[in-house]
Amino acid sequence: MPVLWLFILVLALGLIGFVLGRARALKDAQGDIRLLHSLPSYYGSNVLLATLIPGFAVLVLWLIVQPMVIHGQVAGMIPERGLTDYGSLNLAMSDVRRVADGLDIAVEQGALSAEQARDIRTEFTDIRGRLGEVGVALGSNVQPYVLQAAQTYRTMNATGHWLMTGAVLAAAIAGFAVAFLRTGKDLRARNSVERVILMLLLSAASIAILTTVGIVLSLIFNTIEFFKLYPATDFFFGTTWAPSFGGGSELGILPLFWGTFYVSLIALVVAVPIGLFAAVYLSEYAGPKVRAIAKPLLEVLAGIPTIVYGLFALLTVGPLLMSVFGDGGLGWMQGGRSVMTAGLVMGVMLIPFVSSLSDDIINAVPQAMRDGSLGLGATKSETVKQVVLPAALPGIVGAILLAASRAIGETMIVVLGAGAAAKLNMNPFEAMTTVTTRIVSQLTGDADFSSPEALVAFALGMTLFVITLGLNIVALVIVRKYREQYD
């Protein structure tokens, strides 16, 4: 039975459970809902949930575990010879899956009967040709052991599927029965339904956290792998970035780090004053009408995809800077791509980020502070400068740090605006490159994941992750401390 049908069946069972559970509770109370502990729909929901949760839990677990078990079994059938390392075992396994899928399709289309598919032998049949006829192209002739493995794979899959169907239905029916039989007017259905909802909320929250952990783990293992191949001191303190896939690369992070730092710095120098002043204007001076129009407009800026900003950098800002600082003008600039180009455009991108957050923070400063200052004969700007901004400062610093971590992680604007040359240079009109763009370029194309040139991307990513995480933590701590002041 396909998984979709199984899913629908369990769902239908749950809905029947809802109706029956509700009816049973009502019957137990002789139709008087005042005698019930909970509202009737809670009894229904209770049976519904008791059916769905075990059913789906078994379904999900089975779908995760079965491939792992089968993989383990089938992998044992592939002979040791010809397997040089982990990668070629994977390759062989994907061959097995392909042949198995091919056989499935052939059976489905009637090119082979089910018995033929089971008993077919490479010695007697041209498998590649037969499968090619039904549209499954294989790279090479099928080895006998691959075919055997594929056939085992098919049978195990089919059995597993039947077992799964049985197990899922059994779990769902068991849950249904237990919940239904317990349903009576005194059952605390409301409480148990709410407990399930609580679990749902909890699991939603933990998914976000677990994902972060997963990301960190995936980075850590590859980073360790990288440092086995390339000395950490050379990575962290090397001043040259010259990867060559032929070997003998120099993979020093410093030029990239400098590029990231320089671009982010320029971006922040642009974004922080403009964003902050915009926020002060919007929250302190603008009338409600101006605010109603200006604030959403500013926030539209935040919704523009960064690649569009990148195009803006490449097509507009770069040539504009060239005409002033290039060969025709001051002669500081060699090409349209430079740290300045990317920094300016990234700064524009960050303006709404800074202004929107700061605006919220400034608005959170109590009106009583402003009244107190105005009541002492301070002007509006004195009030903003000496009372409102100092009171909002920790929050504003938090906003700026969040903006900084966005700047550090930004890729597209840098790719299009700053160029690809890894340089340690003070001139902001030189092309430079950043950590993120190098990660992209190290992993695009045919990357061999056992070479330091590809693995370095993970070390770069890990470094970047640690830095932005640190910035975010500092920002959150500051913002939290600020909140305590007024609550």
Added chain:
Amino acid sequence: MNDMRIVRKDVDMNDTKISAKGVQVFYGDTHAIKDVDVEILDKTVTAFIGPSGCGKSTFLRCLNRMNDTIDICRVEGNILLDGEDIYDKRVDPVQLRAKVGMVFQRPNPFPKSIYDNIAYGPRIHGLAKNKADLDEIVEKALRRGAIWDEVKDRLDAPGTGLSGGQQQRLCIARAVATEPEVLLMDEPCSALDPIATLQVEELIDELRENFSVVIVTHSMQQAARVSQKTAFFHLGNLVEYGDTEQIFTNPKDERTESYITGRIG
């Protein structure tokens, strides 16, 4: 009722400090203050009493043009401070507020040190020539605010860390530090406990020597205790204005009498 005792306080024949004539205030379409005439005397405590929403706070905020900060608020009529119309175009509301200080309902110290809270006004208005001068102004203001002894050892501590009553006295000291001529107080004790209230009331009585004080209060006992003049507001009208003793013992208007005896409000 022991608290209702009326202490006979001498009301000197003082000069008029603020004179309001035909004041009307509108919040959008709402007519909040209707044709109020009142004469506030120098070196006197004047209490504004009345039920919630009667416009007493609104009227108080007219006296230093704090209502200017509310967009939809419109004030008509004349308010003269020492014979000068404060709503005249030539008058800078900022200058006016330095002369007519204000203390708010809830203590609102700035999130700065105690010293900086007090020094805020003098610094803005350039009242101190040098640091020693400023130190002196701060000490004097804190003494006048009757809080010097409690905070003299921790002037660098944040003002927000004080207790509610101390914070309110700090705010009064802060208002006093700019040497205003009139001090407006909008229910200064409503967020305080009885002991802190008593301290603030004593303070108000002392402040009378130097300032004209206008206080809005919900507590009639408080009005009776601290003020020499009382104005009773009801539904945006000034119903009755006179000596505190007369208002509380022999009100002319029956609405005043009903309010004081607790039948309306």
